[in-house]
Amino acid sequence: MGGDLVADPSVTAVVRLGDTVRFTRPPGLAAWAAVGGKKEADGPLAAGFDLLFTDNRLGEETWEQAESTLQRHCVELLLQKADASAAQIDLALGGDLQSQCTATAYTFRGLDIPFAGVYGACSTMAEALGLAACLTAGGAADRALAMTSSHFCAAERQFRTPLNYGGKRTPTAQWTATGAGACLVTAQAGPGQVRLTAAAFGRVRDLSVKDGTNMGGAMAPAAAETLRRFFADNRCSPADYDGVYTGDLGVVGSEMLAQLLTAEGIDLAGRHKDCGLLLYDRETQQTGAGGSGAGCAASVLAAHILPALKTGRMRRALLVCTGALMSTTTLLQGESIPAVAHLVELTAPES
Amino acid sequence: MGGDLVADPSVTAVVRLGDTVRFTRPPGLAAWAAVGGKKEADGPLAAGFDLLFTDNRLGEETWEQAESTLQRHCVELLLQKADASAAQIDLALGGDLQSQCTATAYTFRGLDIPFAGVYGACSTMAEALGLAACLTAGGAADRALAMTSSHFCAAERQFRTPLNYGGKRTPTAQWTATGAGACLVTAQAGPGQVRLTAAAFGRVRDLSVKDGTNMGGAMAPAAAETLRRFFADNRCSPADYDGVYTGDLGVVGSEMLAQLLTAEGIDLAGRHKDCGLLLYDRETQQTGAGGSGAGCAASVLAAHILPALKTGRMRRALLVCTGALMSTTTLLQGESIPAVAHLVELTAPES
Numbered sequence: 001m002g003g004d005l006v007a008d009p010s011v012t013a014v015v016r017l018g019d020t021v022r023f024t025r026p027p028g029l030a031a032w033a034a035v036g037g038k039k040e041a042d043g044p045l046a047a048g049f050d051l052l053f054t055d056n057r058l059g060e061e062t063w064e065q066a067e068s069t070l071q072r073h074c075v076e077l078l079l080q081k082a083d084a085s086a087a088q089i090d091l092a093l094g095g096d097l098q099s100q101c102t103a104t105a106y107t108f109r110g111l112d113i114p115f116a117g118v119y120g121a122c123s124t125m126a127e128a129l130g131l132a133a134c135l136t137a138g139g140a141a142d143r144a145l146a147m148t149s150s151h152f153c154a155a156e157r158q159f160r161t162p163l164n165y166g167g168k169r170t171p172t173a174q175w176t177a178t179g180a181g182a183c184l185v186t187a188q189a190g191p192g193q194v195r196l197t198a199a200a201f202g203r204v205r206d207l208s209v210k211d212g213t214n215m216g217g218a219m220a221p222a223a224a225e226t227l228r229r230f231f232a233d234n235r236c237s238p239a240d241y242d243g244v245y246t247g248d249l250g251v252v253g254s255e256m257l258a259q260l261l262t263a264e265g266i267d268l269a270g271r272h273k274d275c276g277l278l279l280y281d282r283e284t285q286q287t288g289a290g291g292s293g294a295g296c297a298a299s300v301l302a303a304h305i306l307p308a309l310k311t312g313r314m315r316r317a318l319l320v321c322t323g324a325l326m327s328t329t330t331l332l333q334g335e336s337i338p339a340v341a342h343l344v345e346l347t348a349p350e351s
Numbered sequence: 352m353g354g355d356l357v358a359d360p361s362v363t364a365v366v367r368l369g370d371t372v373r374f375t376r377p378p379g380l381a382a383w384a385a386v387g388g389k390k391e392a393d394g395p396l397a398a399g400f401d402l403l404f405t406d407n408r409l410g411e412e413t414w415e416q417a418e419s420t421l422q423r424h425c426v427e428l429l430l431q432k433a434d435a436s437a438a439q440i441d442l443a444l445g446g447d448l449q450s451q452c453t454a455t456a457y458t459f460r461g462l463d464i465p466f467a468g469v470y471g472a473c474s475t476m477a478e479a480l481g482l483a484a485c486l487t488a489g490g491a492a493d494r495a496l497a498m499t500s501s502h503f504c505a506a507e508r509q510f511r512t513p514l515n516y517g518g519k520r521t522p523t524a525q526w527t528a529t530g531a532g533a534c535l536v537t538a539q540a541g542p543g544q545v546r547l548t549a550a551a552f553g554r555v556r557d558l559s560v561k562d563g564t565n566m567g568g569a570m571a572p573a574a575a576e577t578l579r580r581f582f583a584d585n586r587c588s589p590a591d592y593d594g595v596y597t598g599d600l601g602v603v604g605s606e607m608l609a610q611l612l613t614a615e616g617i618d619l620a621g622r623h624k625d626c627g628l629l630l631y632d633r634e635t636q637q638t639g640a641g642g643s644g645a646g647c648a649a650s651v652l653a654a655h656i657l658p659a660l661k662t663g664r665m666r667r668a669l670l671v672c673t674g675a676l677m678s679t680t681t682l683l684q685g686e687s688i689p690a691v692a693h694l695v696e697l698t699a700p701e702s
Binding site: 013014015016019021061062064065090091095097098099100101102105106108109111112113114115116117118119120121127130131134135137138139140141142158200201202203204205206325326327328329330333335338340342 | 364365366367370372412413415416441442446448449450451452453456457459460462463464465466467468469470471472478481482485486488489490491492493509551552553554555556557676677678679680681684686689691693
């Protein structure tokens with residue numbers, strides 16, 4: 001993990017290495033929460049969730065409102081676990097897949113916290129976390145909240161067809177998670193806190209995939225680009241990490257990512273895991289190529305990755321969230337699918 | 352302009368006063384650019400634009416592509432004016448009104464710059480500028496680009512009805528600008544550079560306006576909330592500023608804002624201007640209650656406000672961009688319109 005520091009770490013909390021922002025006094029993750037729906041409750045990570053609903057409507061009239069309610073529960077649990085009040089949060093960064101990011105906007109109606117909306121499709125959690133880390137390390141906030149969500153039923157009718165239509169799914173199609181994940185990022189990691197030690201914002205890549213049911217294929221080049229740059233900028237390799245988690249390439253995109261990185265001389269074998277493949281049991285749960293959606297990586301992070309770092313089962317991990325940046329309009333207009341991948345490096349508490 | 356500094360400004364470039372992030376070594380605006388369409392070319396600010404198109408399709412097949420092309424021209428002009436290359440930009444923050452922010456995502460396909468998408472509807476420019484200032488002041492970037500856009504024809508068919516339908520406009524309806532505005536924010540203002548001296552991120556407010564053709568009314572409470580807090584946090588008043596620019600309340604929202612702030616003992620008279628009322632001549636251009644759209648405030652900033660600060664015609668100004676955070680889905684579901692307002696304080700170059 002070499003690299004030339006470009007600033008005096010005794011004065012500055014941030015150094016930059018290419019596209020990587022590395023924190024010399026890293027922000028901490030004071031708390032996190034994961035909330036999920038029925039399929040998530042039936043999946044292998046259920047035990048890691050803070051709250052699971054068996055009815056995906058959560059008592060609301062619409063799927064869209066249900067997604068906001070998922071988020072509300074997630075923020076409430078996060079604040080509870082952090083023993084903090086809304087008034088102690090300086091800034092919330094969040095977004096979702098609904099057009100105009102309404103799930104998140106409507107959630108923050110009921111929360112008196114400064115709110116900056118972000119959008120990176122399924123890359124949103126890493127984007128929000130990366131920004132939260134840069135802002136807290138830089139003094140713009142002491143405590144920043146990062147959150148994203150998705151809802152299977154809201155996403156299906158927005159991006160594909162309403163559920164009642166009963167459209168057939170292709171084998172490459174991924175299953176949008178019904179879930180929300182949130183983290184509280186603090187300016188400087190305290191004892192026992194998982195540390196956010198680096199962040200890298202991705203560049204948009206488009207290898208001309210036009211198939212809206214093959215998001216994994218569309219997003220793999222963006223993940224490869226961000227990882228390739230990160231390993232080069234930081235003079236490190238997958239072997240330096242206990243896990244390199246993508247969110248969410250599914251089985252098709254994961255294979256493509258391995259191929260693309262192998263061609264660059266980077267071997268992910270034994271290190272790579274995909275949030276979309278962890279959240280569900282593909283054999284028994286019929287989730288196609290795997291899970292996806294902004295809430296997939298966010299909830300897997302909170303339910304699975306962060307607990308492993310907190311307890312020392314992992315020392316260091318990368319989370320690379322990938323977003324497919326198209327809309328139904330651009331797909332109908334014959335456009336291909338641009339994608340972006342943002343990355344955060346997570347490190348176990350100082351021992 | 353009192354307030355208790357919470358950190359030693361010789362070490363830190365950022366102090367926080369309530370919701371305000373104040374920069375003790377303020378970032379600079381190295382360059383800016385504004386690009387517009389036909390109606391903007393016919394308006395009173397035309398001379399301030401860098402580029403104006405008489406055909407709003409810009410040679411593209413769709414309105415959506417045309418908006419990306421507006422943005423591309425805007426970035427190219429910005430880089431030219433800053434004498435910078437894309438490789439010298441550490442991070443771009445941008446978004447737009449299209450569902451899933453596709454105008455911006457498709458623009459950044461063609462630009463090899465790390466890209467973090469933001470969404471705040473018509474508040475996006477102040478949000479992007481505020482984040483860019485926090486990130487550069489905090490060391491996460493040396494040069495950050497902030498950009499937003501809107502396109503009348505793309506917005507009409509997305510939020511209201513396709514143009515060909517010929518729907519009648521209500522008197523409270525605003526006219527979505529066809530325009531893009533971009534700024535290059537640098538870590539520390541150089542000689543002669545306009546300074547971004549403070550930023551404040553807003554809280555979501557919803558006073559139960561459900562009329563999608565009265566955005567000004569829906570957004571005024573958010574602007575009032577952000578301004579009220581800013582003046583209190585910084586112990587200052589509108590009289591400390593040569594201009595308090597909102598973007599974009601139009602005539603209806605502007606009246607509401609004045610009333611809401613008067614009730615709080617804050618007098619905007621003689622200071623308040625609205626970007627939506629500056630961009631067009633309402634009498635001759637039939638723009639209803641005034642201009643709006645993420646590109647309205649962004650292009651008025653670049654075409655009108657920043658030049659006045661650069662040349663010293665103004666010493667200090669506030670830009671408060673307001674965003675209505677609904678979608679057509681939430682409106683059809685009978686939801687009211689939540690809104691947010693983000694603020695940046697802009698100061699003339701050091702003399």
